Amino acid sequence: MSTDIFSLKLGLNSSYLIRGVKGIVMVDAGMPNKIRAFKRKLARLYIRPKDIKLIVLTHSHFDHAGSSKDIGELTGAKIVIHESEKEFLENKGFAFIKGVNTWGKISEKLFFPVLRRIGFDRPVSDIIMRSEDIPLHEYGVDGNIIHTPGHTLGSISVLLDTGEAFVGCMAHDGFPFRFTPGLPIYADDISEVKKSWKILIARGARIIFPGHGNPFPVDIIKKHL
Numbered sequence: 001m002s003t004d005i006f007s008l009k010l011g012l013n014s015s016y017l018i019r020g021v022k023g024i025v026m027v028d029a030g031m032p033n034k035i036r037a038f039k040r041k042l043a044r045l046y047i048r049p050k051d052i053k054l055i056v057l058t059h060s061h062f063d064h065a066g067s068s069k070d071i072g073e074l075t076g077a078k079i080v081i082h083e084s085e086k087e088f089l090e091n092k093g094f095a096f097i098k099g100v101n102t103w104g105k106i107s108e109k110l111f112f113p114v115l116r117r118i119g120f121d122r123p124v125s126d127i128i129m130r131s132e133d134i135p136l137h138e139y140g141v142d143g144n145i146i147h148t149p150g151h152t153l154g155s156i157s158v159l160l161d162t163g164e165a166f167v168g169c170m171a172h173d174g175f176p177f178r179f180t181p182g183l184p185i186y187a188d189d190i191s192e193v194k195k196s197w198k199i200l201i202a203r204g205a206r207i208i209f210p211g212h213g214n215p216f217p218v219d220i221i222k223k224h225l
Contacts, residue, residue: 003141003160005209008041010034013063013211016166017045018158020140023053026077027158027166028211032066032120035074049075053139054127057081058168059152060089061097062118064211069123078126080134082147082154086125095152097186104185107176129156148200150193151184157196163206163218170196171221173213181208181216183224197221 004019010030018025024047030038042049052075057065060081068089072079081089088095094116099105127134134145136158143160151169158166170193173181187193201218209215 003162003164005164006045006047007209007215008038010037010067011063013066014209014213016209017047017052018136018141018143018160018166019047019051020136020142022138022140024051025136025139025141025158026052026055026071026075027209028058028064028168029055029068029071030066031063032118034067035070038067038071039074051075052077054136055079056145056156056158056166057085057089058157058166058170058211059155060085060093060095061152061169062115062120064168065089065123066118066120069121072123079123080127080129080145080156081125082129082156085152085154086128088154089125090122092119092122095154096188097152098188099185100183100187100190101185103178108186146200146203148196150189150191150196151187153188155196157200159200159203159205161204163204164209165200165205165207165218166209167200168211170200171208171210171213171216173210173216177212181210181213181220183221194225197225 099108
């Protein structure tokens with residue numbers, strides 16, 4: 001089954017639209033207050049808001065979930081998040097992460113005191129993911145939502161049967177994170193990140209679509225492992 005993939009830059013974050021035969025699955029919802037930009041980008045792609053049926057939040061941080069309430073209300077799409085991030089998403093929490101390399105540790109001290117205070121309109125989760133995969137076949141997409149802990153305890157990814165993996169902050173690429181793609185500079189547990197990557201690779205991940213930056217081949221991650 002052929003699948004169209006569109007990248008939408010919504011602030012610091014890269015969100016993605018995966019078009020199946022029964023609707024569109026969106027991965028991440030950008031930074032807060034990006035609904036106008038979202039509407040403009042949809043219009044340029046000739047996509048109707050109501051065609052988006054599902055919003056997968058790879059985790060609850062403001063740069064991935066910031067416009068999820070507005071986009072959910074505009075499209076009528078259901079919002080998916082892992083059970084361990086539900087409270088953070090809906091009740092103004094911040095899922096724990098820390099710097100795991102030199103720049104991560106420095107930038108954590110510089111930026112996190114401000115970033116932790118950034119607010120956004122909180123959505124209500126419609127679908128709560130646990131440990132089992134969530135198949136996307138009902139949207140005409142050959143793939144699954146997979147629990148991939150490490151960046152946060154509840155981080156999740158979308159893996160298509162054709163090998164495209166939408167991984168949120170399982171990888172970082174581009175300023176202000178990294179100059180080249182690789183493992184994240186922030187994580188709750190970097191050893192869990194590596195375990196999750198091994199699972200994705202074993203299940204056929206081929207091209208990586210990070211939450212920040214441009215797509216890159218999985219061989220780059222293999223070198224870091």
